[in-house]
Amino acid sequence: MKIRLSLLAVFCMMEFYAQELTLPVYTQYLGDSEFLISPTYAGIGEYIRVRANGVAQWVGIEDAPATQSLAGDVRLGMRSGVGITFFNDRNGYTRQYGGRLSYAHHLTLDAYENNFLSFGLSYNFNQFKIDISEFDPADPGINGDRLVNNHNFDVGVLYRYRRFYLSLNAANLLNKDTDQFTVTEPGVLRNYYVYAGYRFRKHKRSEFEVEPSVYFQIFEHDGRSSTDLNIKFRKYDFEDYYWAGISYRFLNDQVLDPLNIGPMAGVKISNFYAAYSYQVALNSIFGYNSGTHMITLGIDIFQGIGECKCTLNTGGW
Template sequence: MNIKQIPLIFLLISSLYGFSQDGIPVYSDYFADNLYLLHPSMAGAATHNQIRLTARQQWFDQKEAPNLQTVSFNARLGEQSGVGAIFFNDQNGYHSQTGAYLTYAHHIMFSRSEADLNQLSFGLSAGITQQRLDETNFALDDYDPIIAGIVQSTSYFNVDAGVSYNFLDFSSHFTVKNLIFQNRSIYSEDFESNNQRKYLLSAAYAIGKYGADWSYEPSFLFQLTERTAEKAIDINFKAYRTMDFGKLWGGLSYRRSFDGADYLNGLETKGQKAQYVTPVLGINFKDFMFAYTYSYQAGNVTLQSGGFHQITLGYDFLGGRPEPYDCNCPAIN
């Protein structure tokens, strides 16, 4: 590997697959009917209450490869309130973080009738995250007393805030993650900023008549990290097929970073931006949901040829509204 490839490798790690220092990493969990993981304003926004479990494993052939597990619950309380909770465990080699968030959301209805959807939602999540760096296995063959044998751990508090607007077949969401600046002792302040703030903007529009056998949903997600000005966008498309037992659905997501790096390919210098493709397959059987996503890294310089697997299990049960709205709105109905 040429030394000029190193910045690109670090870019790929930090932008797409690396260990997140700011709570739950933004992968493709939301693409599997799990918007609440990203947007606190979606707690209790749907016509049904939700339980979701996800498990993500990267690079099965690599020891201590990145993996993530989440358990989330959100429900409607009364006419205008929603609550939620998220528990997560995120590991990458010698680094790990575990945490929990609690959410409150407020929903304002502007509907002309009980059958119409016109809802503005605000949400606030507060969470505790514990980070751990285990250096006990560092440099076993060539012992370095400065780093080897040390276990560092720290906990910190932060807040996410968001707003969602759902109108018939259209939905949009804006969330600011990690509102509070935090100094953490586990990493050197010379290298890590106390600003972990991230902005998420997403929108979707469902195509097809309400009650039709087939419907389609294009969507996007844009994310911006404030301190480093890193930007990335997801372009998504889903198709839904209504069945007697529930619904079959599938889709494709393409993520691309706006930031890139140059690398030396022989004597030629080329540029590359972090990107990956994620197909998803899902089924809703009565009140249960199952989804599988597979993320494939694209480009000439990759961390590993293998993909990243994720399974999502879900259960929906009645909340504050027993009947669906008269709209093609997968995130709400």
């Protein structure tokens, strides 16, 4: 029991630190939810795309991290898009609630070659709170919930060429006021990430598609960085499709010692979308939980054909 509690304390401290910096990134972006990680995807598509996502981390451990989000985006005019995201993140005695408003503008570099460039900007708001409702009320140091409201911005650029895509992003551009807690709390929240991949097809009308991708993230404050290596296999049935894949995440100074690895699968039938992802942590906490489970549910509504190829996610994709 002492070992279990010690491991939990260490990992909760790690997750607390990550939670303080940014909304945790698992593999939700792989569930046709790229807009969750980058504003540059706002408005790409013929529908209002809505995705609800739920993550339960380290299932089997009490008060383990859990995250829920709801996101939607829509085309605005011929070459722009807007979107909104709401999220709730819980980790032990910490809570984080917030939202994100995003805008993207899409440019056509070469319509014949399906060559596009997009720029995105997000305004972020969150409330970070330490819940003391279960603490010992006799402790004189406990005098009310600790909370702070944060405002910040993200920017990004997305390049698409035929079936290749590359998204470069910078999150939490503004430094944080650290007077609310302690002097050891990080004030530099900036982190940078790259998401890139390619959709391989034998020919344009092929039913099968293979999509390898990579997600790289680095935090400015302490230089921590990690990489996701992903691969998805997709089968099309007219406008419907089914897919399955696997993701491998590691710290960049420990390439052969993965943080987690796991399968995932999804389906889109008509306007409805569903996906499931499972990850197992390959570290000291492995024996104390049944892994991380993620479910994505979505719907595409109010179809509107775009007049510019730069807002389509078909054809050259």
